[in-house]
Amino acid sequence: MDKYFKNLTDRERAIFEGGISMGSLYHQFVGTPVNVDTIPSLEKAIEKSIMLQPAVIKVHVKLDEDLIKLMSGSNTYTSLEGKMLNVEITTRIHEELVTTCISYNEELDYPLMYIKG
Amino acid sequence: MDKYFKNLTDRERAIFEGGISMGSLYHQFVGTPVNVDTIPSLEKAIEKSIMLQPAVIKVHVKLDEDLIKLMSGSNTYTSLEGKMLNVEITTRIHEELVTTCISYNEELDYPLMYIKG
Amino acid sequence: MDKYFKNLTDRERAIFEGGISMGSLYHQFVGTPVNVDTIPSLEKAIEKSIMLQPAVIKVHVKLDEDLIKLMSGSNTYTSLEGKMLNVEITTRIHEELVTTCISYNEELDYPLMYIKG
Amino acid sequence: MDKYFKNLTDRERAIFEGGISMGSLYHQFVGTPVNVDTIPSLEKAIEKSIMLQPAVIKVHVKLDEDLIKLMSGSNTYTSLEGKMLNVEITTRIHEELVTTCISYNEELDYPLMYIKG
Numbered sequence: 001m002d003k004y005f006k007n008l009t010d011r012e013r014a015i016f017e018g019g020i021s022m023g024s025l026y027h028q029f030v031g032t033p034v035n036v037d038t039i040p041s042l043e044k045a046i047e048k049s050i051m052l053q054p055a056v057i058k059v060h061v062k063l064d065e066d067l068i069k070l071m072s073g074s075n076t077y078t079s080l081e082g083k084m085l086n087v088e089i090t091t092r093i094h095e096e097l098v099t100t101c102i103s104y105n106e107e108l109d110y111p112l113m114y115i116k117g
Numbered sequence: 118m119d120k121y122f123k124n125l126t127d128r129e130r131a132i133f134e135g136g137i138s139m140g141s142l143y144h145q146f147v148g149t150p151v152n153v154d155t156i157p158s159l160e161k162a163i164e165k166s167i168m169l170q171p172a173v174i175k176v177h178v179k180l181d182e183d184l185i186k187l188m189s190g191s192n193t194y195t196s197l198e199g200k201m202l203n204v205e206i207t208t209r210i211h212e213e214l215v216t217t218c219i220s221y222n223e224e225l226d227y228p229l230m231y232i233k234g
Numbered sequence: 235m236d237k238y239f240k241n242l243t244d245r246e247r248a249i250f251e252g253g254i255s256m257g258s259l260y261h262q263f264v265g266t267p268v269n270v271d272t273i274p275s276l277e278k279a280i281e282k283s284i285m286l287q288p289a290v291i292k293v294h295v296k297l298d299e300d301l302i303k304l305m306s307g308s309n310t311y312t313s314l315e316g317k318m319l320n321v322e323i324t325t326r327i328h329e330e331l332v333t334t335c336i337s338y339n340e341e342l343d344y345p346l347m348y349i350k351g
Numbered sequence: 352m353d354k355y356f357k358n359l360t361d362r363e364r365a366i367f368e369g370g371i372s373m374g375s376l377y378h379q380f381v382g383t384p385v386n387v388d389t390i391p392s393l394e395k396a397i398e399k400s401i402m403l404q405p406a407v408i409k410v411h412v413k414l415d416e417d418l419i420k421l422m423s424g425s426n427t428y429t430s431l432e433g434k435m436l437n438v439e440i441t442t443r444i445h446e447e448l449v450t451t452c453i454s455y456n457e458e459l460d461y462p463l464m465y466i467k468g
Contacts, residue, residue, distance in 0.1 A: 024374035044161075
């Protein structure tokens with residue numbers, strides 16, 4: 001695989017793969033029916049599926065229980081939205097490790113994807 | 118809720134909700150990264166999320182392990198496709214129960230959605 | 235195809251296909267980046283793709299411009315949500331026509347899928 | 352926005368945003384019903400929606416007409432798959448421009464996401 005990425009440093013490639021995986025996660029799973037009871041199984045399935053993506057060595061998904069409860073209102077469930085996502089994805093290329101995150105940013109009023117550290 | 122469905126018999130409404138849930142399942146989860154090891158967690162998350170939809174009382178999801186292995190080829194995973202889906206969703210409106218299915222149909226060469234029985 | 239649906243009346247089958255197409259539309263396109271300027275191209279692409287589904291003879295998609303503007307806030311775009319959808323899908327099986335709708339229902343506080351008429 | 356990306360060079364950030372947008376595009380639109388006639392409207396809607404994403408200044412989408420024809424077989428349409436995608440997304444952060452691509456790679460037997468040049 002390395003030959004396709006000769007124009008990137010290891011760190012750039014780890015950042016690239018982190019971005020791909022975070023964009024993938026967001027657009028694959030936003031819209032999924034969810035309530036407080038199904039949070040654990042959905043978190044686990046998201047983690048396991050994103051772990052399969054290139055260069056990913058660790059995924060931690062925490063869905064916002066309070067917001068899911070709030071958005072469910074008097075209904076029995078809601079749809080997964082970007083602002084419910086708290087995710088960290090670690091990608092590794094050789095010796096370079098990068099952690100890509102998403103979490104709701106109050107100042108910007110949307111879920112921001114960024115690199116930690 | 119019943120007042121919004123006065124123009125449907127209970128059976129028609131159970132069929133309607135079965136169709137909605139099967140279309141939802143297909144287009145929500147097709148594209149998800151999957152391999153043989155992540156089949157169980159993905160099956161479980163799909164079942165639990167579709168169970169939340171209106172009128173659904175039972176969901177059984179069986180992903181085609183052989184096809185997932187085949188499509189993964191020499192790679193470590195593949196993307197979930199419609200023809201990998203074997204699903205039964207039971208919907209109930211009052212006394213009427215309907216089971217909506219999807220499975221790959223060889224004659225048609227695509228995953229057919231149909232009502233059982 | 236008719237042989238796979240011998241257990242349904244023409245009306246039941248038109249309802250089934252309407253439900254499938256509406257569930258498909260919702261879960262395929264929710265999450266798509268959208269703003270006021272891209273509404274027309276997105277509406278058109280949704281209409282054309284759902285027109286391909288079995289039994290569908292007409293699709294009309296109207297995305298809620300005011301809500302898209304509101305949800306964009308001070309940002310340049312937002313993600314498509316279910317409550318932004320106003321859609322009518324007409325399905326036909328032989329002589330039976332059925333129109334399946336989605337629109338935001340204030341009383342229920344969510345986008346309701348229902349059969350018109 | 353710059354303050355959230357102080358730990359990245361402009362080039363790293365352009366690469367990050369390119370990765371996010373390509374992962375988003377893939378997982379948002381894979382699964383969409385498509386045939387030869389609807390290719391233009393789908394290409395246009397994808398381009399316009401991805402143009403909205405942060406740092407994106409140009410998007411070119413070319414869906415593989417031959418493969419869509421082949422996969423449709425004797426049916427009237429098929430589902431959009433990753434290997435049908437030929438996409439270039441240009442992202443810009445200040446003076447740094449990066450072009451992120453996806454196309455089917457025969458050697459790897461899957462659609463490869465990479466940085467051009």
